[in-house]
Amino acid sequence: MKALTANKITKYFHDPETFQVLKDVSFDVNKGEFVAIVGKSGSGKSTLLYLLSTMDTSYEGNIVINDTMVTGLTQNQLAKFRNEHIGFVFQFHYLLPEFSVLDNIMLPALKLKKKSKDEIEARAMELLTLLDIKGHETKKASKISGGQQQRVAIARALINEPAIIMGDEPTGNLDSKNTKIVFDIFRQLAREKGQTIIAVTHDDEFAANCDRIIEMVDGKIIY
Template sequence: MKALQVQNTNKYFYTPTEFHVLKDISFEVNKGEFVAIMGKSGSGKSTLLYLLSTMDTSYNGNIVINGTQITGQSKKDLARFRNEHIGFVFQFHYLLTDFTVLDNIMLPALKLNKKSKKEIENEAMELIELMDIKGQEHKKASKISGGQQQRVAIARALINSPAIIMGDEPTGNLDSKNAQNIFELFRRFSKERGQTVIAVTHDDDFASNCDRIIELADGRIL
């Protein structure tokens, strides 16, 4: 089954002058595939990821995720679709620093409102164990280390069991040991849970261990 289909997609920036940033992009990603997107700075890789994640809707072309055409949907429908089907990991964690680790992780599931608070809390605690941050759950997010904060951000991205996990330099702010641990977690999710992982990265080691590399140059797939 296809997790993602991108067809003839173009993206322009219009300020300060018109710039054609993505040029006729077409590719597919299979369910459970672990894909790296690479390219030099300015090649369009982060722009592409934001289109795939439904956070940027101003483009020409067609994007289908898990059989649902997301192109043309309203912002409200896309927000719900994104919360349910896509887990996004930024390079910076963007945690709510005055909230506890547990509260940060539970937030997307409480918003989706498909399970009871107790069920969500139990699942969050399982993720906390999986991320090796047990004992930190009642600390404020501002009181834990940078590596732990990124693990909390990944747990938050996983709480709704998304079909696709997307990461924009998800290991960019981590030391090599933490980066390797995060890579191995993503690998497990794709192999054991059938979750699709798409990550923008500059890290050659990270990319070389993925199932496939999509390389961009000047807005085109090489």
């Protein structure tokens, strides 16, 4: 069962001059698959991820996520779709530093308004246990370690039980010990929970342990 299909994706940048950054990119990702996108700087991998995440809509071709054609949806429709179906983990955690760990995790679900606050809090506590950060829920996000902050960011990405988790260098700021912890969390989510994970990474070891590597060179996929 496919979680995502990208079909003939072409993308241009026009500043300072016109430059083709993605060239006729097509691929599928199956449900529960853990995929790494790799390539040198400038290969187009982060640009591709931003298109897949629906945050950039200026491209040719089409993208289907969770059986929904997202190409052509309005910004409001895309914002709602993202919050419901896609979880993000960036290189920098982007937590709200003055909010508690628990509040940071709950925010996307409170915004979605599909569950009661009590249900959302119970789900957040489950995720804190899963990610081994239970006991830190009342601390301000700024008062926990970098590795713990990234795990909180993963919990926040999971709170709405998205079809796909997308990571842009999700271990880029972490030491080797925390990189392994984050990788193992992703692996467990894919294998045991059926989550689909697409991660852009420069880390060769991280990529080598994924189910599949999509390598990009000069805006094209080479397998």
